[in-house]
Amino acid sequence: MPIRVVVCDDQELVRTGFVTIIDAQPDLVVVGEAADGEEAVRVTRRERPDVVVMDIRMPLLDGIEATRRIAGPHISDAARVLVVTTFSLDGLVYDALRAGASGFLLKDARPAELTEAIRTIAAGDSLIAPAVTRTLIGRYGDRLRPSVQDAAIFEALTAREREVLILVAEGLSNAEIAAQLVISHETVKTYVSRILTKLQVRDRVQAVVLAHRAGLAAWS
Numbered sequence: 001m002p003i004r005v006v007v008c009d010d011q012e013l014v015r016t017g018f019v020t021i022i023d024a025q026p027d028l029v030v031v032g033e034a035a036d037g038e039e040a041v042r043v044t045r046r047e048r049p050d051v052v053v054m055d056i057r058m059p060l061l062d063g064i065e066a067t068r069r070i071a072g073p074h075i076s077d078a079a080r081v082l083v084v085t086t087f088s089l090d091g092l093v094y095d096a097l098r099a100g101a102s103g104f105l106l107k108d109a110r111p112a113e114l115t116e117a118i119r120t121i122a123a124g125d126s127l128i129a130p131a132v133t134r135t136l137i138g139r140y141g142d143r144l145r146p147s148v149q150d151a152a153i154f155e156a157l158t159a160r161e162r163e164v165l166i167l168v169a170e171g172l173s174n175a176e177i178a179a180q181l182v183i184s185h186e187t188v189k190t191y192v193s194r195i196l197t198k199l200q201v202r203d204r205v206q207a208v209v210l211a212h213r214a215g216l217a218a219w220s
Contacts (some may be wrong), residue, residue, distance in 0.1 A: 003122045006032040006047055008040035008063065009055040009084075014107070018053060018084075021111045028118060037061025044070045044079050050122040053114075056085045056096060064095045071100030078202075080121045084114070102203050124203075154214060156198045164191040168204055169211045 005022055007030055009015040015033055022028045032047045034040035036059045044052050052070065056063040063083065070079040081101040086108075097104065102121045105114060157165065167177045174188045181188075192204060201207050 002027050002029040003051060003118060004029055004031045004047065004049040005118060006030070006034065006040070006043050006049040006052045008034040008037075008043075008052060008058065008066070010035050010058045011055075014055075018114070021114060022053075022118065025115050028115060035059075037063060037066035040066045041069050048077075048079075050080065051118050052079050052081045053118070054081050054083050054096075054101070056083060064099050067096055067101050068099035071102070073100060075100070080124075082117055082121050084109075097206070097209055100202075100206075153199055153210075157195065161191055161195050161198070164188065165195050165207065165211055168192065168195075169208045 005028060007015055007018045007022070009018065012035070015035070019030045019033065022030050031049055032043040034043045038060045040052070040054065040058070040063070041061070052067075054063045054067055058066070063085075067081045067083070069075070071081045072078065078100060081096075082103045082105060083096045083101045084105045084107055086106065103117055105117050109117075154162065154165075163181070164177060167180065172180065174185055174192065178185045178188045196203065196207060199207055199210060201210060
């Protein structure tokens with residue numbers, strides 16, 4: 001079965017471009033479109049797609065609130081959301097990730113990067129470019145206020161798991177972590193899986209947000 005996708009963007013030209021790129025792939029199919037946030041919520045709830053491609057700036061209801069309503073932490077059977085927007089809006093990306101987005105991609109990404117991002121998120125993984133992670137944390141670190149409640153949950157992690165999480169939070173990919181720690185790629189995947197389970201988060205994006213809120217930088 002192909003991966004079912006809903007595309008949400010208020011600019012018809014952009015939305016049509018995404019649809020064309022996605023539908024050209026044999027394993028992907030667009031099952032719905034939305035031009036505003038309220039429509040995005042309705043279409044997602046009706047179609048139950050594998051991935052929602054979501055713009056942030058949309059009329060009636062912005063992409064952040066739309067993401068919260070379909071992928072928030074208290075939503076059962078939450079959708080997996082790929083936020084696709086411009087770098088000029090990166091002040092809102094942190095809020096989108098907190099709202100439940102599973103990944104973030106810039107609108108100037110190549111078509112192949114978009115389709116691969118959709119496949120990655122549909123497979124249950126998350127995606128956020130390392131450079132974007134560093135930029136967001138660097139620019140908006142003052143919004144990531146440490147919390148005693150957040151910090152306490154990390155006590156369940158082993159020393160090695162904390163080490164891996166620090167590298168994840170710095171934006172390193174699994175392959176880069178494997179090279180730096182001189183362990184196999186599969187071992188890194190196992191550590192990441194354990195970390196997500198212990199932190200009770202859905203994916204590595206949420207783990208990164210939680211880690212920085214808890215003052216992860218102080219560990220390194």
